[in-house]
Amino acid sequence: MKLKVNGQFVNFSEGETILEVASKVGAEIPTLCHDARLNPVGACRSCLVEVEGSRRLVPSCYQKAEDGMEITTENDRIERHRKTLFALYLTDQPETREQAEPHKTNEIFEFAERYEAPQNWGKMENIREDREDRNPYVNFEPETCISCARCVRYCDEIEGVSAITLADRGSKTTISTVDSLSLLDTTCEMCGGCIDVCPTGAMGEKIPLTKNAKHERELEKVRSTCNFCGVGCQLELNVDKEANDGKGQVVKVTSPPVGETTNDGNLCVKGRFAYEFINHEDRLTEPLVRGEDGQFYPTTWENALEVAAKGLLGVAERHGADSLGFVSSSRCTMEENYLVQKLSRAVFKTNNVHQCAAT
Amino acid sequence: MTNSIGEIRDADFLFVIGSNTSEAHPIIAMEMKRAVKRGATLVVADPRAIWMSTIAEKHLHINPGTDVWLLNAMAHVIIEENLIDEEFIKNSTENFEDVKEAVKNYTPEEAEKMTGISAEDIRWTARKYATTKKAGIYYTLGITEHTHGIDNVYALSNLVLMTGHLGKPSAGMNPLRGQNNVQGANDAGATPVFYPGYQKVDDKEVQKKYEKSWGTSLSPNLGLNLNEMMKTAGNKIKAFFVMGEDIVLSEPNVLKLEEGLNQMEFIVIQEPFINETTRFADVVFPSGVFAEKDGTFTNSERRVQRVRKAVEPPGNALADWEILVRLANACGANWDYKNPAEIYSEFVKDTPKFSGISHERLDTEIGTGGKTGLQWPCENPSETGTKYLHENGISRGKGLFQAVSFEPSPELPCEEYGLLLSTGRTLYHYNAATQTRREEGLALKQSEAFIEIHPKDAKKRGIAHKEMVEVRTRRGSIEARALYSRQVRPHCIWMPLHFAEARANVLTNDVGDKITGTASYKICAAEVFKLDTKDHSHDIFPGAFFFEESPELEKELS
Ligand code: SF4
Ligand code: SF4
Numbered sequence: 026m027k028l029k030v031n032g033q034f035v036n037f038s039e040g041e042t043i044l045e046v047a048s049k050v051g052a053e054i055p056t057l058c059h060d061a062r063l064n065p066v067g068a069c070r071s072c073l074v075e076v077e078g079s080r081r082l083v084p085s086c087y088q089k090a091e092d093g094m095e096i097t098t099e100n101d102r103i104e105r106h107r108k109t110l111f112a113l114y115l116t117d118q119p120e121t122r123e124q125a126e127p128h129k130t131n132e133i134f135e136f137a138e139r140y141e142a143p144q145n146w147g148k149m150e151n152i153r154e155d156r157e158d159r160n161p162y163v164n165f166e167p168e169t170c171i172s173c174a175r176c177v178r179y180c181d182e183i184e185g186v187s188a189i190t191l192a193d194r195g196s197k198t199t200i201s202t203v204d205s206l207s208l209l210d211t212t213c214e215m216c217g218g219c220i221d222v223c224p225t226g227a228m229g230e231k232i233p234l235t236k237n238a239k240h241e242r243e244l245e246k247v248r249s250t251c252n253f254c255g256v257g258c259q260l261e262l263n264v265d266k267e268a269n270d271g272k273g274q275v276v277k278v279t280s281p282p283v284g285e286t287t288n289d290g291n292l293c294v295k296g297r298f299a300y301e302f303i304n305h306e307d308r309l310t311e312p313l314v315r316g317e318d319g320q321f322y323p324t325t326w327e328n329a330l331e332v333a334a335k336g337l338l339g340v341a342e343r344h345g346a347d348s349l350g351f352v353s354s355s356r357c358t359m360e361e362n363y364l365v366q367k368l369s370r371a372v373f374k375t376n377n378v379h380q381c382a383a384t
Numbered sequence: 385m386t387n388s389i390g391e392i393r394d395a396d397f398l399f400v401i402g403s404n405t406s407e408a409h410p411i412i413a414m415e416m417k418r419a420v421k422r423g424a425t426l427v428v429a430d431p432r433a434i435w436m437s438t439i440a441e442k443h444l445h446i447n448p449g450t451d452v453w454l455l456n457a458m459a460h461v462i463i464e465e466n467l468i469d470e471e472f473i474k475n476s477t478e479n480f481e482d483v484k485e486a487v488k489n490y491t492p493e494e495a496e497k498m499t500g501i502s503a504e505d506i507r508w509t510a511r512k513y514a515t516t517k518k519a520g521i522y523y524t525l526g527i528t529e530h531t532h533g534i535d536n537v538y539a540l541s542n543l544v545l546m547t548g549h550l551g552k553p554s555a556g557m558n559p560l561r562g563q564n565n566v567q568g569a570n571d572a573g574a575t576p577v578f579y580p581g582y583q584k585v586d587d588k589e590v591q592k593k594y595e596k597s598w599g600t601s602l603s604p605n606l607g608l609n610l611n612e613m614m615k616t617a618g619n620k621i622k623a624f625f626v627m628g629e630d631i632v633l634s635e636p637n638v639l640k641l642e643e644g645l646n647q648m649e650f651i652v653i654q655e656p657f658i659n660e661t662t663r664f665a666d667v668v669f670p671s672g673v674f675a676e677k678d679g680t681f682t683n684s685e686r687r688v689q690r691v692r693k694a695v696e697p698p699g700n701a702l703a704d705w706e707i708l709v710r711l712a713n714a715c716g717a718n719w720d721y722k723n724p725a726e727i728y729s730e731f732v733k734d735t736p737k738f739s740g741i742s743h744e745r746l747d748t749e750i751g752t753g754g755k756t757g758l759q760w761p762c763e764n765p766s767e768t769g770t771k772y773l774h775e776n777g778i779s780r781g782k783g784l785f786q787a788v789s790f791e792p793s794p795e796l797p798c799e800e801y802g803l804l805l806s807t808g809r810t811l812y813h814y815n816a817a818t819q820t821r822r823e824e825g826l827a828l829k830q831s832e833a834f835i836e837i838h839p840k841d842a843k844k845r846g847i848a849h850k851e852m853v854e855v856r857t858r859r860g861s862i863e864a865r866a867l868y869s870r871q872v873r874p875h876c877i878w879m880p881l882h883f884a885e886a887r888a889n890v891l892t893n894d895v896g897d898k899i900t901g902t903a904s905y906k907i908c909a910a911e912v913f914k915l916d917t918k919d920h921s922h923d924i925f926p927g928a929f930f931f932e933e934s935p936e937l938e939k940e941l942s
């Protein structure tokens with residue numbers, strides 16, 4: 026099937042939305058309530074486009090593409106709509122951009138700037154209810170919530186635990202839990218998906234907020250692989266390069282965009298939040314060698330390596346190579362495992378090398 | 385895995401056995417949830433009710449250790465009702481007759497007596513599995529951590545072969561790998577029987593090849609596996625080099641292992657943290673964690689993905705690969721790897737299945753490598769890798785049926801130890817938990833060791849919900865908090881292995897599988913005793929799927 030986007034023909038298949046088809050030719054359409062993983066709801070009206078023959082603008086995230094459609098994504102009418110819409114959204118946001126995005130980008134401000142929406146339509150009083158929550162990871166800021174329900178839908182449709190819900194009505198609508206419990210005491214599995222999908226940062230990471238980490242924009246993202254289970258989710262380690270006397274510090278972990286990697290934008294509680302061990306005060310920082318008195322003493326690499334080499338070679342000499350055992354690790358890299366087996370086989374001449382790998 | 389993770393969402397039938405997927409592999413579980421939402425049928429076979437069983441069409445509440453009965457009975461039904469894929473069996477497999485003969489006596493009715501699963505459910509599952517095209521099997525340690533683990537795996541693969549559910553998208557046999565890099569560690573040859581790339585240690589040709597590549601003579605003898613090394617620690621094995629494993633927490637029957645470690649002459653340990661095992665070390669090397677080094681991890685679907693250095697290690701700590709180079713050189717070698725990319729290219733030189741992969745490709749080819757990694761086999765740099773295995777026939781030539789028969793687990797409940805203990809993981813911690821237990825947030829969610837016990841068994845022993853108890857086996861005893869749970873069957877208890885102050889592996893049995901040496905973490909006999917502490921106020925939340933006292937339960941119990 027075929028349709029036209031801004032005068033350009035595009036092929037598509039049954040079931041694709043206008044938004045999906047338009048993005049194939051690079052048309053830029055702002056979205057707030059949309060997420061490729063979720064069923065579309067068409068609630069925020071930011072993605073409206075013009076379809077030839079239809080009197081009203083239509084929500085492109087929701088409307089299915091049809092053969093022969095002629096779609097316009099940029100013109101005066103659409104521009105006017107966008108300006109008005111984002112100006113309205115701004116009236117329900119904090120005074121300044123700094124207040125509205127302490128750590129994460131707030132897309133309302135982002136779009137308002139991009140589409141040059143008027144910033145002077147005044148401010149509504151915020152009457153959404155706040156909720157104390159002693160959970161360690163997820164922060165909720167009612168002031169910036171726009172009730173698009175992406176978080177609620179993610180928790181329900183993707184994580185499948187329905188821990189959060191839309192509560193109250195009208196302009197009081199907010200995100201809450203059953204009986205306003207702390208997430209810790211609900212079915213929440215702390216996956217942080219609600220944070221990931223939130224367009225304004227109303228759902229945000231608690232750790233960087235409480236630790237006053239730099240704004241996301243000033244962090245460097247390093248793509249890596251999660252070090253916990255065998256799924257192998259791809260992560261972005263968000264690094265403050267200057268922290269820690271220039272050694273750098275991971276101040277938060279985010280997931281790569283939807284559709285790009287195996288984990289499809291998702292992470293679990295360990296991948297997303299268990300990174301503080303990296304910078305933990307218990308980390309070993311010096312080689313240790315046991316002294317005559319049975320205590321460990323910090324020492325130099327030269328000395329520690331010499332003691333280790335002497336010890337291992339000594340045992341090999343006294344009892345033969347097969348009296349040594351090398352335990353490698355499925356937590357370490359492929360390259361490191363390769364070196365351990367080569368150390369065992371080529372240097373010590375034994376095949377006694379294994380790791381804990383039952384599946 | 386023979387399939388890819390991305391294929392799960394399109395599967396029509398999912399048979400999950402011995403895998404607590406939502407806790408151990410949360411992101412794979414998400415894909416399964418997605419399939420179920422789409423209308424796929426999920427069947428969970430597990431001795432515990434787990435989160436996944438709440439969305440399953442059926443939960444086969446199996447007696448621990450009786451998997452062979454269930455699987456052979458399924459095979460029995462499939463053969464009896466002629467639901468086999470004759471074409472596939474004829475063209476791509478060998479030995480079908482053996483299995484046909486072997487499962488003759490495994491009728492669903494007999495299986496019901498052994499497994500506790502109704503004959504009707506066994507029949508239903510077998511039919512549904514055999515007749516659904518996109519049918520996948522997913523399993524983990526609940527299948528392998530038994531003395532008969534390898535039999536369980538054969539019994540599963542028999543089902544796959546007789547139905548021809550292989551070499552197609554969303555249909556296959558999928559072990560979900562536990563650790564982040566189990567696959568990569570095995571690919572690398574960190575095993576006593578294989579050189580890198582699964583080339584046999586006792587194959588003379590292979591030995592010669594590596595003698596040439598490495599410029600040195602090599603041992604022709606098979607090595608000891610982990611289980612054997614641990615059991616002979618202190619007598620046959622006199623020195624250990626241990627990198628990144630807390631063996632005193634993760635190996636079974638640790639009190640015996642500790643005795644052995646005390647007899648050792650020399651132990652070197654390479655770790656980011658002091659752990660339980662460093663107590664026995666003579667030298668400890670401080671190593672970097674994943675964010676402090678470059679390299680690759682290979683996930684469950686054989687996908688080689690980059691690990692990238694984001695920060696510097698603390699103090700004088702070094703990445704493991706750097707320490708290994710220095711240690712080898714201190715022992716007289718002459719290694720000069722400048723970076724992990726060089727190590728990778730040495731590895732692929734002698735392992736054809738990987739020779740299409742390099743760090744350079746993984747870093748630069750956006751779309752095929754840079755962002756998503758490459759799935760091996762990938763034999764040359766122009767290939768994009770392999771999404772699912774056996775597309776063009778089975779890789780060892782023909783799929784070999786292996787007849788298996790039921791063998792009871794070596795240690796079952798008796799008068800003195802009346803309960804059956806299994807161990808496992810939870811969502812909030814990871815293995816020996818040297819990393820996760822240092823996370824304040826995770827500690828809030830799960831702060832201490834617990835056992836799950838059926839309320840009936842607890843009440844019989846006068847134990848209240850959340851009360852401290854002693855758990856005892858023939859090998860040792862520990863203290864933990866008892867939680868009433870209907871997730872476990874009556875006469876069974878379950879505990880996580882993450883807690884250093886209550887090490888589940890003081891209790892577990894170290895008999896290994898006859899072939900793989902994998903220990904029997906899932907089954908041993910235990911008894912639970914009420915402790916005289918007054919403290920049962922402690923507020924503990926054992927996880928996302930937990931026990932609540934309810935009026936219905938009270939009724940059920942009285
Ligand atoms: S963290 Fe995950 S489970 Fe918890 S509320 Fe957010 S989306 Fe739901
Ligand atoms: S984020 Fe969670 S599911 Fe993904 S690899 Fe890490 S531990 Fe596994």
Ligand code: FES
Nearest residue numbers: 067069070072086
């Ligand atoms: S993104 Fe389409 S209506 Fe919100």
